[in-house]
Structures are given as C-alpha cells and as structure tokens.
C-alpha cells in the first residue's frame with residue numbers, strides 16, 4: 529500500500545511496517561519508541577544492546593535513502609531495568625520533516641508504525657532554537673506543551689483528538705527525577721525550512737513559545753491520537769534569530785551540539801531505564 533495514494537489508509541501501511549519490523553528483528557512487540565533528533569544520535573548505544581538493525585528504507589512506508597539523503601537503520605534495543613525487567617526499545621532510523629514536502633502522513637509514519645509495533649510510549653527529541661538568552665546552546669529542555677504553527681495536521685477526517693496533556697506529566701516527572709535542573713518549555717513548530725525572522729521569533733515568544741523548531745508537534749499529535757504516552761525533549765542548540773545581537777556562527781552551534789551529546793544521551797538512557 530502506498531502512503532502517497534489518498535485512498536490508502538495510513539494505518540494499514542503502519543500495520544504492514546510493524547509486521548515487517550517484528551519479522552525482521554524477531555521481536556514480536558516493542559514497548560517504547562525513540563525518535564532521535566539532531567544532537568541525540570549517541571543515545572541509542574547507551575540504553576542497551578542492539579538486538580537487530582534493519583535498513584529503514586526497506587520498511588513499508590519509509591522513504592528511500594535517496595530522498596532521506598542518507599542511509600539509516602532502525603534498531604531494536606533490549607533495555608534491562610534495575611529491577612531486572614526487560615523492555616524492547618524501537619529506535620527509528622529516520623525522521624521526515626514537513627519541509628520536505630512529502631506531506632504530514634510521512635512525517636508521522638514512524639510514530640504510527642511504533643504504535644502498531646506495540647509501543648505505548650514514544651520519546652521525541654529534537655534540536656531547536658531558544659528564545660531565552662539564558663538557555664544557552666547545549667541546554668536540554670523538557671517540552672511541556674506545543675504550538676503547532678504549521679497550519680497542518682496528520683489527522684484526517686473527524687478525529688477530534690483531545691490534546692490536553694499531550695506531553696505526559698508522569699514521564700516529565702520521571703525525567704525531572706533523573707535531572708532536577710531540567711527546565712520545561714513550550715515548543716513551537718514552524719513549517720520551515722527557512723529559520724524564523726526576528727519578528728517571527730518575537731511573535732512566537734509573545735504567544736508563549738520558549739523553543740522554535742521544525743519537527744515534533746505533528747508527531748506528538750499523531751502519537752496522542754494513537755493513545756501513546758509522549759515525552760518530548762529538545763536540545764536548544766542556538767539562540768533563535770534576533771535574540772542575541774551577535775548570533776553564534778554555525779560552527780559554534782555545531783560545537784555546542786557536539787559538546788552536549790554525551791550529557792543528553794546519558795540523560796535519555798537514565799530516563800528510559802527508570
């Protein structure tokens with residue numbers, strides 16, 4: 529079934545993808561899904577042993593490496609909790625952004641696949657800009673709510689999904705027991721691919737946003753609609769446009785992301801092992 533065909537039910541494609549993953553990994557059901565955004569790549573190795581690794585492009589509904597621009601693999605990881613309980617984490621290998629123009633169905637296919645694979649929790653991570661001069665590059669921030677400024681939604685038809693507590697309070701509490709200093713913020717998703725103008729950053733800030741990015745909100749909507757618990761964590765890698773009179777160079781932003789890598793990967797691993 530083809531996600532680009534409007535008559536295709538996207539949940540049928542997610543079911544096919546989940547079956548494929550179960551068959552290829554030998555893991556019949558997964559418990560928690562991770563979407564690793566920029567800066568978060570190192571987290572997978574820290575959470576457990578890789579049980580299986582499959583090329584993401586082979587999974588029904590996922591776009592080819594040519595479109596993604598890089599080869600990615602989706603990994604099944606065995607997580608051992610301190611009490612000895614075993615959980616299976618599905619680390620999705622790729623993320624489709626709305627700005628790629630492939631439509632909201634593609635953007636949330638990974639989340640829907642994870643739900644079909646059995647996951648009851650999804651952790652959405654991203655790199656984004658901060659509207660607060662005090663939230664320096666490299667600062668992880670828990671997402672407490674979002675502003676969907678894309679004008680789009682992954683939900684099709686009369687799916688009047690409730691959006692209170694999209695970012696599950698219980699999971700945010702767990703994250704804060706792991707790192708009590710973690711700030712919380714509202715994440716605004718812009719369509720992109722261009723960054724915001726200073727006026728748009730000011731607009732978002734006046735509307736209550738603390739972070740500006742180009743992902744996560746649509747994925748959270750789809751996850752909530754699939755009745756999954758959601759934990760969103762952002763890595764503020766730069767100050768949003770106009771916040772600082774002398775913006776950081778691209779190199780400084782990259783360096784901040786690299787430097788924060790081990791710390792945020794460790795944080796994520798500790799949250800998952802709770």
Ligand SMILES: Nc1nc2[nH]c(I)nc2c(=O)[nH]1
Nearest residue numbers: 655656657740741742765768
């Ligand atoms: N929209 C938006 N997305 C981002 N991603 C990263 I990394 N930094 C930004 C930013 O400043 N704005």
